[in-house]
Amino acid sequence: MTHTKIASPKQDILYMAILSAVVLTMPIWLQPFGAAYPDLMQKFMIFGIFAIGYNILFGLTGYLSFGHAAFLGVGSYTAVWSFKLLSMNVIPALIFGTVLSGLFALAIGFVSLRRSGIYFSILTLAFAQMSYNLAYSVLTPITNGETGLQLTQGDARVLDRMAGIQADASLPTPNLFGIEGIGYSGFYICAALMLISFFIYLRIFRSPFGLKLRAIKSNQNRMGYTGYNTRPYLMTAFVISGMYAGLAGSLLAVTDPLAGAERMQWTASGEVVLITILGGVGTLIGPLLGAGIIKYFENILSAFNDSVLQNAFSFLPDWLAHGLASVLGLFVGDGWHLTLGLVFMLIVIFLPGGIMEGISRLWRLVSSSASSTDDKEKEQPSTKEA
Amino acid sequence: MSDTKKILNVSRRTVLKGSAATTGAAIIGGTFPMHFIKDAHAQTFRGDPGNSSSVKLGFNVPQSGPYADEGADELRAYQLAVKHLNGEGDGGMMNTIKPLNLKGNGILGKKVEFVTGDTQTKSDAARASAKRMIEKDNVAMITGGSSSGVAVAVQGLCQEMGVIFMAGLTHSNDTTGKDKKRYGFRHFFNAYMSGQAIAPVLLDEYGAERRAYHLTADYTWGWTQEESIKAATENIGWETVNTVRTPVGAGDFSQYITPVLNSGADVLILNHYGKDMVNSLTQAVQFGLRDKQVNGKNFEIVVPLYSRLMAQGAGDAAKGILGTTNWHWSLQDEGSQAFVKSFGQEYGFPPSQAAHTCYVQTLLYANACEMAGTFAPWEVIKQLEGFEFDGAGNGPTLYRAADHQCFKDVLVVRGKQNPQSNFDLLEVVKEVPRSQVEYPADMFGGELGPYKV
Numbered sequence: 001m002t003h004t005k006i007a008s009p010k011q012d013i014l015y016m017a018i019l020s021a022v023v024l025t026m027p028i029w030l031q032p033f034g035a036a037y038p039d040l041m042q043k044f045m046i047f048g049i050f051a052i053g054y055n056i057l058f059g060l061t062g063y064l065s066f067g068h069a070a071f072l073g074v075g076s077y078t079a080v081w082s083f084k085l086l087s088m089n090v091i092p093a094l095i096f097g098t099v100l101s102g103l104f105a106l107a108i109g110f111v112s113l114r115r116s117g118i119y120f121s122i123l124t125l126a127f128a129q130m131s132y133n134l135a136y137s138v139l140t141p142i143t144n145g146e147t148g149l150q151l152t153q154g155d156a157r158v159l160d161r162m163a164g165i166q167a168d169a170s171l172p173t174p175n176l177f178g179i180e181g182i183g184y185s186g187f188y189i190c191a192a193l194m195l196i197s198f199f200i201y202l203r204i205f206r207s208p209f210g211l212k213l214r215a216i217k218s219n220q221n222r223m224g225y226t227g228y229n230t231r232p233y234l235m236t237a238f239v240i241s242g243m244y245a246g247l248a249g250s251l252l253a254v255t256d257p258l259a260g261a262e263r264m265q266w267t268a269s270g271e272v273v274l275i276t277i278l279g280g281v282g283t284l285i286g287p288l289l290g291a292g293i294i295k296y297f298e299n300i301l302s303a304f305n306d307s308v309l310q311n312a313f314s315f316l317p318d319w320l321a322h323g324l325a326s327v328l329g330l331f332v333g334d335g336w337h338l339t340l341g342l343v344f345m346l347i348v349i350f351l352p353g354g355i356m357e358g359i360s361r362l363w364r365l366v367s368s369s370a371s372s373t374d375d376k377e378k379e380q381p382s383t384k385e386a
Numbered sequence: 387m388s389d390t391k392k393i394l395n396v397s398r399r400t401v402l403k404g405s406a407a408t409t410g411a412a413i414i415g416g417t418f419p420m421h422f423i424k425d426a427h428a429q430t431f432r433g434d435p436g437n438s439s440s441v442k443l444g445f446n447v448p449q450s451g452p453y454a455d456e457g458a459d460e461l462r463a464y465q466l467a468v469k470h471l472n473g474e475g476d477g478g479m480m481n482t483i484k485p486l487n488l489k490g491n492g493i494l495g496k497k498v499e500f501v502t503g504d505t506q507t508k509s510d511a512a513r514a515s516a517k518r519m520i521e522k523d524n525v526a527m528i529t530g531g532s533s534s535g536v537a538v539a540v541q542g543l544c545q546e547m548g549v550i551f552m553a554g555l556t557h558s559n560d561t562t563g564k565d566k567k568r569y570g571f572r573h574f575f576n577a578y579m580s581g582q583a584i585a586p587v588l589l590d591e592y593g594a595e596r597r598a599y600h601l602t603a604d605y606t607w608g609w610t611q612e613e614s615i616k617a618a619t620e621n622i623g624w625e626t627v628n629t630v631r632t633p634v635g636a637g638d639f640s641q642y643i644t645p646v647l648n649s650g651a652d653v654l655i656l657n658h659y660g661k662d663m664v665n666s667l668t669q670a671v672q673f674g675l676r677d678k679q680v681n682g683k684n685f686e687i688v689v690p691l692y693s694r695l696m697a698q699g700a701g702d703a704a705k706g707i708l709g710t711t712n713w714h715w716s717l718q719d720e721g722s723q724a725f726v727k728s729f730g731q732e733y734g735f736p737p738s739q740a741a742h743t744c745y746v747q748t749l750l751y752a753n754a755c756e757m758a759g760t761f762a763p764w765e766v767i768k769q770l771e772g773f774e775f776d777g778a779g780n781g782p783t784l785y786r787a788a789d790h791q792c793f794k795d796v797l798v799v800r801g802k803q804n805p806q807s808n809f810d811l812l813e814v815v816k817e818v819p820r821s822q823v824e825y826p827a828d829m830f831g832g833e834l835g836p837y838k839v
Contacts, residue, residue, distance in 0.1 A: 039522075040522070133633075136633055137604050137633045144533050145605055146603075146604060146633075147509070147536065147539075147605045150539070151832060166562060171545070171546060184548070188429075200778070256517070262508045262510055299518055301628075302503070302504055303501060333502075333504075
């Protein structure tokens with residue numbers, strides 16, 4: 001908290017421009033990593049939105065919520081119902097998904113935010129687990145239980161019918177006035193929304209409101225003594241991050257119109273905590289990096305099997321290739337969690353500030369070895385506790 | 387409140403600027419990388435191996451979750467099928483299925499390769515994994531799965547994407563009923579067939595004066611199986627006392643079993659599968675249900691969908707329990723023997739019914755490509771529709787064109803009292819002929835959808 005630099009709007013525009021360029025050229029530069037296929041890139045964007053929203057709560061106020069997957073799930077179910085009842089256009093789905101998650105966050109936040117610290121975490125965890133069980137077995141008429149809520153040929157789609165859009169023999173796909181939600185176009189829809197969300201998030205970080213949230217993190221009592229009632233600020237932050245999760249959830253439904261209860265399970269809530277810590281809590285860009293890394297691990301490493309490894313080492317002598325493949329085989333395929341766990345441990349032990357701390361350390365190393373003391377503005381993890 | 391205003395004040399101008407910049411970037415970026423999509427114009431269908439010397443198949447099986455045992459066995463069967471297709475090993479059923487156009491040189495001269503994925507027995511994860519196979523690995527066909535929920539979800543995706551889905555173990559009526567798809571095919575039998583096959587045996591063994599209590603896995607498979615078994619048993623005069631839904635992967639079923647004791651029922655029907663069935667059956671036996679006398683009769687437990695892997699898990703509790711299965715390794719026909727022999731040589735133990743159906747599905751797909759002379763899915767579909775074959779273990783079999791369901795003999799089995807080995811756990815009570823389990827194609831509704839998507 002010693003050096004909270006308030007960047008000028010101009011720098012923020014530059015920041016956004018660079019981020020946009022990096023994100024929108026992903027189909028090109030992800031090619032060598034084997035990750036340049038639409039589904040995974042969509043996941044990068046969607047979980048990026050989820051994580052930055054989560055960072056508004058956890059990163060700024062320090063309130064560790066273990067129940068954010070509930071909002072993700074509510075967003076997904078709402079979006080699919082919007083496809084079923086109203087229209088295959090993504091706009092109503094996104095709006096309803098985000099708003100309903102916001103209302104849901106308001107209700108859960110109203111109760112949970114009466115406590116702080118571990119009690120808050122447990123309350124949110126309990127609410128999320130309740131939502132999961134409701135979706136899984138109690139509310140099956142609404143959620144279709146374990147099978148998952150899916151589109152059918154006979155759905156009402158009132159607005160589409162009124163607009164005279166005829167359903168043909170195959171199932172309709174979610175679209176933005178004709179731009180399909182699947183494939184590369186789906187990725188660009190997600191990317192555009194991620195960039196808009198990121199911009200709002202950037203503004204929140206820079207705003208006096210953001211500063212107050214940081215003040216809550218650093219010392220909530222002192223904040224109270226100076227005459228601020230902290231509850232409304234916390235509540236706003238909680239609802240905003242719930243809406244981000246809802247937006248991410250509805251985007252999941254846009255790119256693949258199916259909503260399953262497992263999206264609300266506590267493992268999914270834990271994942272976003274992991275993403276944020278891995279990337280760097282309270283840093284601007286950290287959660288995006290974390291989301292990218294975890295989704296990459298989940299999708300690419302889990303797909304490696306022994307024969308892929310054998311092929312990769314085929315240039316080595318047979319016995320060595322076999323040995324290497326069988327050892328590395330433990331860490332890929334269904335063992336990818338093991339790799340993730342190791343990486344997570346290494347980062348938490350050696351870089352408590354996440355990947356962003358690693359990057360800023362590298363940056364300092366480079367700039368000091370260049371012995372030039374130019375004070376070029378570099379985004380620092382500014383709210384990190386020492 | 388004044389603070390909310392301030393946020394808005396701060397951002398209004400910059401929001402405008404920023405969003406203009408973002409949209410600009412999005413438009414530029416949005417059109418630009420389109421040139422980098424591989425073969426954007428040449429590709430007429432997904433999964434086309436083109437001029438490459440190999441073709442990829444996607445094996446999407448549960449490697450974790452309640453059906454992981456079945457998934458592991460499915461993967462073994464797929465790897466064996468790939469070997470046989472590429473002309474390695476002893477060929478297995480390649481020598482017994484008639485008619486078969488496969489030559490042991492891959493499919494259409496292309497070597498068969500495969501990618502694997504973990505469905506986690508979750509619709510979400512299964513679809514993500516299938517999408518990766520389609521978008522990244524360019525697979526010509528996806529197969530696998532050990533849950534009907536997953537099968538229905540992945541089948542829907544494959545229809546949208548235009549890639550053929552050869553379902554693995556899925557027993558719900560919906561897979562080829564309400565949710566049937568032009569691009570989805572099922573070799574496995576379904577809940578309706580189980581009901582038709584087991585009802586006469588139940589009548590013989592337990593009589594017509596019975597009161598049944600259902601515990602049902604709460605998803606598409608459980609629902610349709612409960613419906614089918616209920617209909618079939620009420621047909622032979624049984625009364626249904628109650629039907630209770632239990633969450634998948636519940637682990638502890640005691641809270642569901644206790645009420646059975648006081649319900650006045652004398653038969654418990656467990657519409658569970660995998661580890662769920664192992665748990666519920668073991669607990670039901672531990673609660674002493676089978677030692678009870680109700681209404682002057684011995685209390686009985688029935689497991690409509692049975693498998694050797696489950697009998698292995700349930701141990702002594704499975705002894706004497708009746709159920710149905712798609713296939714069993716002890717069958718004496720030529721096709722089953724050939725498959726059991728090559729599977730045994732490879733892995734050292736006999737295959738499960740899940741392995742059998744997955745193996746057969748892979749060969750049938752390969753054969754259909756060979757017959758069509760192309761990998762174009764709409765041509766391959768036409769070859770599979772109405773395909774009649776024999777020598778795959780269940781007698782003469784038909785892939786019905788109207789709903790993509792295979793029709794073949796169904797086995798009624800019972801847990802052996804004195805098993806000879808760890809694998810010899812089930813005895814075949816009756817091989818129910820195909821004619822007894824057939825039903826009209828439009829019975830469950832649903833639409834197949836178009837050939838080209």
